[in-house]
Amino acid sequence: MEYIQADELQEKPYDSRLMKRLLRYLAPYKRMVVFSVLLLAVESLLELAPPFLTKMAIDRYLTPAGHVDLDIRLAGLLKVVLILGAALIGGFISSYLHGLIMSLVGQRVMFDMRMQIFRKLQRLDVSFFDRNPVGRLMTRLTNDVETLNEMFTSGVVAIFLDIFTLAGIVVVMLWLNWKLALLTFTVLPLLYVCAHIFRIKARDSYRNVRIRLASLNTFLQENVTGMSVVQIFNREQGQFRRFTHLNQDLYDAHIQGVMAYAVFYPAVELLSAVAIALIIAFGGLDVMGGIMTFGSLVAFIQYAQRFYRPISDLSEKYNVLQSAMASSERIFGVLDREPRIVDAASPAKMPDTPSEVVFDHVSFTYATGDEVLHDVSFRVGAGEKVAIVGYTGAGKTTIISLLSRFYDVGSGRVLIDGVDIREYRLNDLRRHIATVLQDVFLFSGSVAHNIHLGNMEIGDERIRDVARYINAEKFIERLPKGYDEEVGERGSSLSVGERQLLSFARALVYDPKILVLDEATSSVDTETEYLVQDALRKFMANRTSIVIAHRLSTIRYVDRIIVLHKGRVVEEGTHAELLAKSGHYARLYELQFKDQERTQVLE
């Protein structure tokens, strides 16, 4: 379907620097490419054979100059036919093989490139993904790579075929009758000009079609998505009129293309007829004058009919090159980006015990320029449970992001067991910390898959143990296929609470030493709520825990509460202490937590 982004319509003139870099992708397949080029040479040579063999048959055996025995003539004809048959088979094999090999090379190169982009995307910082919408990155991985595929498969190598073939025809014709050949060649420039003009016209039309189709489809998509707005505002007629314009514009662009083709094909036929007329008129004279044989005349006509394809192909290849240039530039744009958050040169060893977490005068500003943390300092002792509370926009989630190094601090330090987290290996750090985000992201795949996330070291036994421990087993076993039940995109079959439990299990199978959790705000039914709370407590046991709390029971359970407001730590202490202060926390408590009391009492 034509969902294209504006930047996909670009073309770029040939750029040898980009080309060099692209050709480097062919290096691992050098042998195949060389073999393919050799096949091409054979192929174009064999393509020259039929007219020449026809000439041979006519001159020597069909209408020989002197008297030749009938038997010899028939035997000779058979010989020529056999040679032609062999040439056909050879041509078939070489052309099929070359097509196949180049497709294979193209596919391999695309595979390499796609994996390279994917690997790079896995390494890039979260901030890169903040700036680049998923759709744009998808285009790099799919459409752009496909465009390059076209270049590798049908572009670069096929140019050789066209050149070989053209050169071969020219040489043979010159050899047969150089005067007539030169005369016939006069149509070549015209043919090229014709093909060139056509290429430009066709490309313009194609480009217009793409642009107008894109806006027509955007319009259509918007109108389908916003159909109720259209209907409520009685805009059916008006929108339809606008659509009619877009529809007509697209039609015009198409007709532009139709015109180009409609003129081009007859023009080529005409030029071809002119060439043949020249051959008949002047070649005929030569035949009458005995300078040229009938066979050569016929071969000449057949060669002239083969001019056109390589010439028009050559002019088309440039188009392919241009779009390939634009695509490769965009791809290299991603590949050349380097993550800023990387492993330290000589990483520190991650301790294997519950650790102390310290924020030491941390400030942080997002790329958008909003400072969200301002000189934040706090300490969470090993095995201690701390809740962070605050009104929306206080910077709570940013604390989670900094701790797992999704972003690096602007200033200050984050320490685990006294060591700056930038000193650890990223993987060690993230495995050491279990991050449970508020929106549980489920991957397509089974329930079990969503727990182990593809880590096959985690056995079924372990998954079941963890699920049982974390109160998730009950609901999982109620699913029709249990652990093998497919969830994912439409994971809506699972309730919010069940998703929570699943995400707990996911975090717990790694037996992390630090738990960082963003409690869900949305309410769940009482029973599930109880299960979640119970699971959370089990989870926090023996772990350093930082919880962005939305539950009364949680803030009552933890050892200490940190109150964040507008990016600063404003209060710190136990629930009772903070309430007694009747400051910020007290108000927050009344707003966010107090009415949970009623439900708790009911329990």
Added chain:
Amino acid sequence: MNAPASSKEKRRTALRTIFRYLRPYRLQLMWGGVSLLVADLLVLANPWIMKTAIDALSRGITKRELLVYAGALVLLTLVGGVFRFFMRRIMIGVSRRIEVDMRADFLRHLQSLSPSFYHRHRTGELMALATNDLNAVRTLVGPAVMYSMNTVVIGTMSITLMMTLSWKLTVAVLAPMAAMAVGVYFSVKVIHRLFERVQSRFANINARAQENLSGIRVVKAYAREEYETQEFDTLSRDYVEANMKLFKVQSLLQPLFATVAGLGVLAILYFGGRQVIGQQITLGTFVAFNGYLMMLVWPMIALGWVMNMTEQGLASMQRINDVLAEQSDIRDTGVALPQASAIELQDVSFAYGAGGGREVLRHINLHIKDGETLAIVGATGSGKTTLISLILRLYDPTAGVVKVGGQDVRDIPLERLRAMVGLVPQDIFLFSETIRENIAFGVSELPDPVLQLVARTASIHDEVMEFPDRFESMIGERGINLSGGQKQRVAIARALARQPQILILDDALSSVDATTEEKILNSLRSELARRTAILISHRISTARQADRVVVLDDGAIVEQGTHEELIALNGLYADMHHKQMLMVALEKG
């Protein structure tokens, strides 16, 4: 829903639909056919001229005669070319016209369908019909028709001519050609199947990458980058493998064409050569045969293709027909005209989906007087937005009656009903057009002073004036990105621009802070006073602007009265009020 039709019947309907679209262009198509015929006949003369010339050459010929032959060749091709131009221009042009017609009819039909249709069909699915399937139908009415006519004309004519030259040779040459047509037909079928597999594997890669990139934070948090890469690697390999299977067949086609054409040449060389030696045919005939053979190659290849195009085109036409057969479940047959703009709901219940769905509204009785401002408050999912959908007749109630201006909404012409209402929906949907166009969306014309006025009333004017192109600024990907609050205010201006008798704000100020909200409400006050209005909000500060407040809970009205009365009631409303006071305090603190 229409009764399930048999596949044969569907196919017939598809054919009928196609003929219906072709009919208006029958005269043009006739001219296209005539052009095709003339062009083909002229082309067919070429080998004949060559034959005559060569035969004449072997007998001896004057220079002048030779030039006449050469001239005739060029002239015939020139004239033939002119007709060939008309052929393509007319026949392909008509197919593009039909595409335009079909696309327009498709949208017009979509516009007539109610929201319940859009619940059942995703946008992507409808877009696929309007693009891929439409294109397949277009290919059928254009190239497929043209090429099949061409094949018939060139095929029969050149075969006839070849027969008159030498029927034995004709049979020898045609055998490989016929085999090729059959071969193309089946290989295109196989290719199509393999291609679909490639597409589905490609979709897998896409889905995987999309999921990975959307969930990149989880992937990173659990250090699953390596695993994800391996998975992607596997899928990419599958894709490559599917592609190679396709290429193994697809790469055969081109060399096969060349070889089959070559086999024809070979047959002519051998059998024709023998006949030349035996003096049964002349050298000229031998050359002419070669010429006719070359002319047959493309139509034969096209034959196999045309058959596939036809099958795909018909299948697509059937899919499009399925949507065109859908009827809106909102019948627009009323003729009653509402008196004034009072709104009344009498014992209204509603459930989404036909039968068995959970009731979203239960026994609602509500009367909004002409000119009154009513606020509706309640938790998410309490049925506020559904209630409004019923007033606008996006759905019809499962039970009970909705009246506007004293008339059952089912008796009011839809256009008339909706013209009375200015709605600011909860999910603001703006079009990728200029701000002016978006504000003027619901009116045929919006003079500048009015535009400025409604923009001021909606408190968006000053911000718009700071954009580089002011009211002409494009919204969306290719233009400026409006914040949630800005979008909401543009939508308010859009609703006001209609000068509606009834103004409905469905949580329309949720994205602005309380202070801004108060400012906007103040400037809206006179607008509200002049109209019947419904304010849906989760903010008490909005609700208290209304004459009366209704509290919805789980699809039923649980409290109603003035702000003061409800506070005194000390129920759900009073509780919300208390909490929001605290929130204000927090924001300020």
